Amino acid sequence: MRTLKLTLAAVSLLTLGSLLASSQAQTPKMPQMNMASANKSNAPVKVTDPTSVVMIVDRDSNEIGFMDIKTKKMVGRTFLGNNANPHMVMMSPDGRYVVTGGTRANAAYIIDARTLELVKKIPTGIGPEHLSFSPDSRFYYQGNPDGDSITVIDMQALKPIKTIEGLAEPLNITFTPDGTKAYVGNYGAHWVGVIDVARHELIKKIQIDKVPGVAALDPARYLGEIKGIFNATPSADGRYLYAADGDLGVVGVIDTREDKVIKVIRVGHDPWRMYLSHDGKYGITVNNGDETISIIDTSKNEVVSTQAAGPDMTGVNFAGGKAWVISSTTGTLYSYDMKTLKPAGKVKVGNNLFLQTATTDVQDEKMYLGSATDNAVYVVDGRTGATERVTNVGLYPWGTHIMDSKDNYCH
Amino acid sequence: MVRGSLTGGVLALAALLGASDAQGVRDFTRSKPGTTSPLTEAQATEVTLTLTDVQFRPIQTWVRAAGKPDGNIVTLRIKGPQASLVQPGQRLRAFSVLSRAQMMQGRVTKVSKVDGGASVQAELARPLFGDPATCVVEIVTEAGPYLSIPNVSIIDEGEETVVYLKGEGGGYNRRAIKTGIQGELYTQVTEGLAENDEVVSVGSFFVDADTKLKSTGGMPPMPGMDHGSMAGMDHGAMQMVQATPKGDAAAGPLKLVMTDPEASSTVGSPMMIHVRFNRPVDAAKSKIDITDAKGARVATDDPVPMSRDGTMLMVMPAARLAAGDYKVKWRTTGTNAAVLEGAFSFKVQ
Numbered sequence: 001m002r003t004l005k006l007t008l009a010a011v012s013l014l015t016l017g018s019l020l021a022s023s024q025a026q027t028p029k030m031p032q033m034n035m036a037s038a039n040k041s042n043a044p045v046k047v048t049d050p051t052s053v054v055m056i057v058d059r060d061s062n063e064i065g066f067m068d069i070k071t072k073k074m075v076g077r078t079f080l081g082n083n084a085n086p087h088m089v090m091m092s093p094d095g096r097y098v099v100t101g102g103t104r105a106n107a108a109y110i111i112d113a114r115t116l117e118l119v120k121k122i123p124t125g126i127g128p129e130h131l132s133f134s135p136d137s138r139f140y141y142q143g144n145p146d147g148d149s150i151t152v153i154d155m156q157a158l159k160p161i162k163t164i165e166g167l168a169e170p171l172n173i174t175f176t177p178d179g180t181k182a183y184v185g186n187y188g189a190h191w192v193g194v195i196d197v198a199r200h201e202l203i204k205k206i207q208i209d210k211v212p213g214v215a216a217l218d219p220a221r222y223l224g225e226i227k228g229i230f231n232a233t234p235s236a237d238g239r240y241l242y243a244a245d246g247d248l249g250v251v252g253v254i255d256t257r258e259d260k261v262i263k264v265i266r267v268g269h270d271p272w273r274m275y276l277s278h279d280g281k282y283g284i285t286v287n288n289g290d291e292t293i294s295i296i297d298t299s300k301n302e303v304v305s306t307q308a309a310g311p312d313m314t315g316v317n318f319a320g321g322k323a324w325v326i327s328s329t330t331g332t333l334y335s336y337d338m339k340t341l342k343p344a345g346k347v348k349v350g351n352n353l354f355l356q357t358a359t360t361d362v363q364d365e366k367m368y369l370g371s372a373t374d375n376a377v378y379v380v381d382g383r384t385g386a387t388e389r390v391t392n393v394g395l396y397p398w399g400t401h402i403m404d405s406k407d408n409y410c411h
Numbered sequence: 412m413v414r415g416s417l418t419g420g421v422l423a424l425a426a427l428l429g430a431s432d433a434q435g436v437r438d439f440t441r442s443k444p445g446t447t448s449p450l451t452e453a454q455a456t457e458v459t460l461t462l463t464d465v466q467f468r469p470i471q472t473w474v475r476a477a478g479k480p481d482g483n484i485v486t487l488r489i490k491g492p493q494a495s496l497v498q499p500g501q502r503l504r505a506f507s508v509l510s511r512a513q514m515m516q517g518r519v520t521k522v523s524k525v526d527g528g529a530s531v532q533a534e535l536a537r538p539l540f541g542d543p544a545t546c547v548v549e550i551v552t553e554a555g556p557y558l559s560i561p562n563v564s565i566i567d568e569g570e571e572t573v574v575y576l577k578g579e580g581g582g583y584n585r586r587a588i589k590t591g592i593q594g595e596l597y598t599q600v601t602e603g604l605a606e607n608d609e610v611v612s613v614g615s616f617f618v619d620a621d622t623k624l625k626s627t628g629g630m631p632p633m634p635g636m637d638h639g640s641m642a643g644m645d646h647g648a649m650q651m652v653q654a655t656p657k658g659d660a661a662a663g664p665l666k667l668v669m670t671d672p673e674a675s676s677t678v679g680s681p682m683m684i685h686v687r688f689n690r691p692v693d694a695a696k697s698k699i700d701i702t703d704a705k706g707a708r709v710a711t712d713d714p715v716p717m718s719r720d721g722t723m724l725m726v727m728p729a730a731r732l733a734a735g736d737y738k739v740k741w742r743t744t745g746t747n748a749a750v751l752e753g754a755f756s757f758k759v760q
Contacts, residue, residue, distance in 0.1 A: 051502060051516060094471055094596065095551075135511070137596065156561040156596060156612055157463040177511040200459065236540070238512040279540040280513065362516045362536035404504070404516045 043115040046076040050095035050113050054359065054368045055401040056377060057089045057100060058394025064089055064100055064109075065394045066116060067368075069361065069402070072379065072390050076116040080109045087129040088410035091403045092155060094137040099153075101128030101142050108142045108151065110158060120158045124151040130410055132173035132182070134197060141182060141195075143170040150184065152200045162200045167193055172231035172273075172410070176238060176256060183232040183241055183254070185273075190228050192243050192252075194259050208245045208252030209264045231273040231409075235298055236280025242296070244271035244285050251285060251294075253301050263301045267294035275316035277323065277338055278364055278406045284323055284336075286313035293325060293334075295341050305341040309334045314411040315357045317367045319382025324367060328355045333369075335385065347385040349378055359400040360407040367407070370397035454621070460614035462577055463564065465604045467556040470594035472496060476531075478505060478548040483535040485517065487548050494529035496552040497522050503533055503550040507543045515539055519550060554592060557599040561612040565590065565598055566619050574604070575611040575618045583611055583618045665690045665745035667753055668722075674755035680732045681759070683725050684711075686741050688751070691721030696744035699726045704736040714743075721746070732759045 047053055047066060053075065056065035062084040066076045080086060084102035091098050091113060098111040101124060108128060110120040125144030128151070132141050140153040150170055152162040169188030175181070175197070184193035184202075190211060194204040208229060227246030232254065234241055241254040244267065251274055253263040269289025274296070276283050283296040286309065293316075295305040310327030317324045322344050325334040331353035335344040349355060349371070358369035358380070367380040375395055379388040399410050454460075474496055478487035485505055489497060499519050506514035517535035524530075531550070539546055564574050571587045578584040588603030604610070611618050671685040672678045684699060694716045701709040710729040717725040724743065737759065742752035 049502070096469075154461050154463075154613060156563075157461045159461060161459045161461050161613060234512055236513050237510040364537055404514070 043112075043117050045114045046116045047114055050091055051362070051403050053402075054377070055089045055091065055098060056370065056393050056397050057086045057399040057401075059085055059087070059372070059396040059398040061395035062086065062102075063394055064098060064111060065397070067377065067390065067393060072388070074393060077394065078109075078111045078116050078118055080118060081105065081121070084109065086398070088131055088399055089401045090131055090133060090408065091401065092133050092137040092140070093135055095403060096137065097155065099131060099133075099140055099142075101131055101144075103127050103129055106144075108140070108153060108160075110140075110153075110155075122151075122153055122158070122160050124160070125149040125163060130170075130172045132175060134175050134182075135177060135179045139197065139200075141173045141175075143167075143173055143184070145169040145171060145187065148188070150195070164195060164200055164202055166202050168228070169226075171229075174232045174234055174241065176234075181256065183243075183256075185229040185231045185243060187228045187230055187246075188226050190226070190245055190248060192229055192232050192241070192254060204259055206243075206252075206254055206259055206261060208243050208261060209248050209250050211248070227270060233274045233276050233283065236276065240298075242274040242276070242283050242298075244274050246270045246272065246289075249287075249289070251283070251296065265296060265301055265303060267296070267303060268292040268306065272313060272411075273409075275318075275323075275407075275409070278318050282338065282341075284316050284325075286316060286325060288313055293323075293336070295336075307336060307341075307343055314355065315407075315409055317358050317360045317382075317407045319360045319364050319367050319380075320384075322382060324358075324380070324382065326355050326358060326369065331355055333380065333385070345385065347380070347387065349380075349387055350374070350389075356397065357399045357409060357411050358407065359402045359405045359409075361402060362404055362406075364406075368400045368402070370400050372396045372398060454617070455614070458614040458617045460618070461612050462609040463561050463612040465558060465560055465600065465606055465608040465610060467606065468559045468597055469553045469555040470557055470559055470592050470597050470599060472552050472554070472592070472594045474550040474552055476548055476550075477508075478533070478546045480505070480535070480539055480543065480546050483517075483538045485533045485535060485546065485548060487531050487533070488525070488528060489531060490528040494524075494527075496554075497529055497531055497550055498552075501550050501552060503548055505533070505535055505539060505546045505548045507539060507541060507546055509543075511547075513540055517548075554594075555599070557592065558601075558604065558606060559594075559597040559599050560604065560610050562593065562596060562598050564610045564612045564615050566615060573619070575615055575622075576604075577609050577611070583622070585619075585622060663689065665692070665743075665747065665749040665751050667751070670739070670755050672757040675757065677758040677760050679760065680734075681728075681757075683727050684739055685717065685723055685725050686739075686743075687718075687723040688743065688745070689722065690749075691746045692716075692724065692743040693746060694721075694724055697724055697742065699724060699739060699741045701726070701728065702738050702740070703733075709737070734759050 054067045062080050064078045068075050083104045085104035086100040087103045089100045098113050100109050108122045108124050112119050124142050125147030127146030128142050128144050130143045142151040148167050150164040151160050154161045168186040170184045171187045172185045174183045182195040191205040191207045193202050196203045229243050229245050232241040232243045242251050244251045251265040252261045255262045267285045268287025271285040271287045274283040274285045285294045293307050293309045294303045297304040309325050310330050312328040314328045315326045323336045331349045333347040337344040353371050354373045356370040358367040360367050369378040377390045377393045401408050474493045476487045476489050478485040501519045503517045504514045515535045517533045520534050521532040522529050566573050573587050575583040589601045591599035591601045666689050668689050669687045694714050697714045699714045711726040714724040714726050717723040738756045740754040744750050
């Protein structure tokens with residue numbers, strides 16, 4: 001019988017080999033895409049190139065607006081439903097879908113990126129805000145800060161497949177470039193959650209720094225309304241993450257190979273998050289506690305410059321060789337030269353404005369800034385600071401997004 | 412049985428399998444899958460079992476190649492059939508070989524045919540940071556829409572491609588399909604599925620494994636034995652699972668519960684002859700003789716146990732049985748020392 005087994009095994013291997021060889025030899029010829037019939041519903045295609053539009057989150061008109069980058073004309077709006085209250089928008093990396101979380105509706109909305117049709121509304125946890133896609137476009141993670149959870153949505157089935165519990169006011173989610181892990185900033189805690197994307201499970205909590213002993217003397221600050229971690233920002237090579245902690249006034253540097261904090265960098269008071277320059281050399285934290293910015297050299301992981309800024313900072317964009325810091329309530333942009341790391345002037349966008357967040361085009365030249373109170377998007381030239389106002393983009397534009405932009409963020 | 416004749420028989424069997432039933436060889440390492448598998452809700456939850464509609468979708472294939480950047484211009488060469496997919500105007504992403512995180516958008520601007528492929532020029536939105544000598548370029552090509560399913564739904568078993576569809580009563584039915592273009596996330600289906608069918612996507616491997624496990628019933632697969640597809644075996648009538656005794660107390664005195672081929676049946680040339688009892692038997696104290704219509708003895712190996720519970724014996728003819736009548740005489744000793752013998756006949760057509 002041993003001989004029998006060996007012979008059969010040999011024959012099996014030979015046969016398997018020939019089967020594999022024959023299957024590999026057949027490479028199907030791929031016909032060309034017929035764009036006109038690409039959408040099943042036969043609705044007209046409004047966006048033929050997913051990189052050609054700026055997506056605008058219109059919080060109070062409950063819609064996602066689509067503005068053509070070249071013409072600055074609105075090419076479509078997708079109404080989500082009454083009281084949806086969208087918070088953040090993002091396009092899937094494959095350009096098939098645009099998604100947003102409706103904070104008041106406790107739902108995720110999925111839009112066909114070509115026809116701009118709303119194709120699915122999916123129930124989520126409580127208060128969905130920030131979101132992210134796995135790099136292969138398979139999974140959409142929707143953070144639910146009020147429910148302390150993340151809803152995992154399978155973008156092939158367009159169905160929720162899991163709820164990841166055990167988080168503390170989860171805000172932004174960062175996938176590793178290979179898509180194996182995701183890191184969650186917990187604003188209601190001082191740790192970053194590590195999620196195994198294969199199982200969609202929280203596998204580790206990385207404490208950024210020790211909560212000081214003074215917490216016992218000032219529990220309201222440290223144990224009451226916690227201002228923890230908003231985001232884990234990846235380094236240019238994807239190996240390290242920079243997680244700013246509001247209460248602790250530090251940035252923890254996490255090595256993603258070991259999921260350990262390798263350094264803690266002290267920055268200004270109440271840092272919101274760190275934004276990475278597009279060349280990866282510097283990170284900037286906006287410190288709303290003392291109205292400064294801290295510029296970190298990522299090769300040394302040290303603060304190399306601290307500069308005065310403005311109140312209520314909601315974001316940083318990099319364009320035209322400068323960092324542009326948005327001071328929300330003053331309607332002002334503060335700019336900094338990224339070679340000298342010195343201030344490069346202020347731009348007053350307008351009076352009585354409530355600026356939100358901006359995205360930058362892929363040429364790193366222009367920014368598209370949402371302005372909530374005048375229902376406008378301002379197109380800002382990164383070199384000159386010149387602004388152009390695009391009106392009637394929707395009610396209360398809260399955020400903007402361009403596919404593959406390096407400044408896609410929310411607040 | 413001497414080793415020479417055994418080897419000859421094995422070679423004959425192997426040659427036969429290789430020549431006429433190559434797929435069956437692979438089945439020696441696995442059982443014949445059943446057609447349906449009921450999963451518990453807990454199992455489905457554990458594996459995040461997900462169903463996805465079969466739909467018409469564009470299928471994206473990302474053509475990857477190494478590029479040589481010069482400012483915001485990248486040149487690259489694509490070899491093989493994928494070169495025919497690339498056209499001017501297609502969008503792409505370029506990034507340093509060190510990190511995908513720093514990728515840059517771009518467009519294909521020029522495609523020239525060269526020997527065995529294409530030479531491609533692309534323009535990036537801006538030069539790559541760090542001025543790398545080489546970069547990775549992913550060109551997004553799209554075709555369709557085609558009837559398609561997620562790649563993760565597909566189980567490629569070499570000889571056939573299968574998926575699982577949700578059936579009645581919580582079961583999942585196995586279905587063989589034929590596929591066309593395989594993209595990054597979706598694969599075209601050319602046969603076997605219809606629009607709006609629901610296939611298992613996440614969890615398909617689990618369903619497949621579960622189906623195979625359950626379909627083996629009380630008799631685990633053994634090397635060298637194929638209960639599903641081996642030529643000449645009529646397994647429709649075997650009903651092995653039902654015949655499996657559950658224990659001595661229930662089994663009663665030693666008795667024969669089935670044979671394969673069945674007594675008085677007409678079958679194709681069988682590879683193996685099986686007899687099964689209600690109790691474990693001692694293979695070393697067992698004998699199975701096959702004789703043809705002229706009474707000539709057919710060369711076989713000694714009987715071997717073929718089930719984990721020790722109730723089944725098998726012999727393998729050294730050569731393919733020619734058409735004609737055959738008689739099988741068997742004698743065995745149960746582990747309770749009871750001796751039992753009998754005979755049955757069958758016809759090879």
